[in-house]
Amino acid sequence: MNYMPGTASLIEDIDKKHLVLLRDGRTLIGILRSIDQFANLVLHQTVERIHVGKKFGDIPRGIFVVRGENVVLLGEVDLDKECDQVLQRVSIEEILEEQRTEQQAKQESERLKLQAVKERGLSIPKADTLDDF
């Protein structure tokens, strides 16, 4: 029940399948193979999973080395629960297409919003961030 300090607590997660959420919004799923004191991760047989609505698609990526500071959160994937998923798995092309459509829709709505706001005389300053989210 006792837990180790710092990144040492990740040691017991090694060789287990994990889902890692990165700061740029990507979701990676891979087997955690190695860590270090900065929580840099080595993910094996990694798959980048793109979610759009109820669909998702996997892009196999191979080995990922993730710099620790870019990780938002990570958690072990329950292999049993992974089997019964509510989400529908689609092909890569399809999911990328879906993503593109979603992005376009979002951009369109943003543009409309901006226009409407401008018409009313207000101006929203652009959020100057590095991250997408």
Added chain:
Amino acid sequence: MDDSEHPEKTGESVPDASWPENGDQWSDKGEEEEDECGLLQEMAEEDEEIDLYNEETFGLDEATNGDNPAADPMDLLLLCSDNSPTPQSSPPPPHSSHSASRPGSRVWPHTPTGWSQRGRAGRGQLFDDPAVVKTVEGRPSLKWMIAPQKSSRPPAASILQDQAIVGVIDRSRHGRVPPVSPNFLSPMRPFSTSRGRRGPPFVGSFNQRCHYQNPMVPCSPFRPQRLFSPQQQYNQPGGFLSPSRPPLSTPMPHTPKLMHLQFGTDSPRPAPFYSPSTNIMQGFRAPGPVAQFHPQHKRLLSQRQQRPHRKPVSWDPYSQIMTDKEKEWIIRLQMIQLQSKNPHLDDYYYQEYYQRIEAKLAEEEILGDRLKKEPPKLTTPYVTKALSYIPVVHIEGSLGQVAVSTCFSPRRAIDAVHANTSDEHKDSRRQRLEVLSTIEKLYIVLLEVEEANKMKATVSDKDEERRLMQNIKRKVDQLYNELRCTNLLDSGEEFISCLLISKGKSMLARLLPFLSHDASLHILSVVTKNLPVLMSKDTDEALPVLYPSLRAVIDRLAFSQLIRNLKEFTATLPDSKDTRLTLACQNKFGLSLLYALLSQGERLLSSDLPMEPSIGDFETWTDTVFHVARQLSQTTLVEPLLLPSNLLTLFCRYLDKRTVHQLKNNME
């Protein structure tokens, strides 16, 4: 690090200097093909000697660890320089790794299996194209070193060097080589615990290999860095060093080069020095703080260590990529950051939080929740004693000291000692600053007193308790004496100077509970006597901080002592027609003090405890009460810090109803 010795550093050396640096020499060597075999044989012979030395210095026996500290590194270097045309002239790490190869070369003829022979071309290809992974089985032999020379030349230089490196890597990695499976990328065994040694155990692990599989390419880009560093690490017998670790006297390196290594570890340096492959649990004379692990943690670690030959999980070929050593290393690293002699001080919030959680759980348990669930606790290192850290390193035989730059003293600067100019015009500001600095220095003592007091409550051993109490008493006395001596404005009045400073006020407030009755009484009387001065100079309204402690003192006052203090209030001040009383009415603290005194008097009078009043006490008392009452009803009063409940009863007894009523209105 090694630059000083090998200025002809070539471009292909990796920054951490563990790569051989005289690559050009190697390529030159490649040209002399005819001398090759002879040279290699010579190398083999001399290496045996060197191995002996190595074993003596760094080998299996801890006792011999410090015996020849000066001799061996020097010998190594000497030997290195003797064989200049050979790669052995490179600095110790690659040399030692070369020597590490020697036992292998000795053994190889006896182990027909288990070593892959890479064709040179193949190896070259491997380095050219990292995506290509080849598995070749074959017989180990020295010939692999010679063979490359014989094959085609064109990318000779780089590949020869590479192959040498690769050869070293391969040889030293056999600890990781898996036993049997012929599968591609079969599981790798974790480093054996004898990983760091050169000598029989090292040789022994050779014998255990059957096939050398080669997931080398994915690994070798980063493996060599760690591989060399253990060799390097060897040159620092101290092993895994923490920033707070002192240089141990005997194993201290005696060569400038090795000193660099030593210093390197004192400063927080990244991975190369904190090699996970160094076996710390065994063999090394471990540095103090790191080795002092909580027994539970030690068990944990030893458990982990007892599974070095854990059977690789059969369904997962990559399951042992992170070795146990590496895991241990991370654990150690995190633990070091948590080391503390006094966790209650350093990690106050966590300790408090955990204590509260446990208390709550204990309560719940008592209330009937049978479940003995322990809250998950952070595993922390258990430090029994911390070795003192020596900021100055003295190399034996040298004149003077070396400036050691550590994380605690990044730069040895000249200590700025301010000269105590006791003569000359001291303006009050400077005086104040001096007093302030005294107070600040004494704060540490006060903190120690409070800490010891807290520990006293928890410690069970009687001797320890007694010792703590003596300690506390000594420190309290020291504080008392130092504080009373400070006197500003040559007032001749003790404690005033520190009372005039807000920090001093809070310090006295914290000190008061620890003082003896007489001492605290003394302070109370000082405060009362100098109340006008204190009140007028209390610009940041820090006086109320004294109230709780003084209240506690007052509550223990005997009647006559009380009377003495009260008398001060009604006496007229020497330099003005006001009394302390009138001034006190305008000041929160003063008024509260007055109320506290009155309340105590009332309590004493109305209680059944026998009092020993001196002559005239009662008269003084009644006089004072009248006086006070009159004053209070006439002037507008400020809001006191605390209005004691028995004041009105007191006044009721002595005064008529109307006055009391008036008083009441005024006070509220």
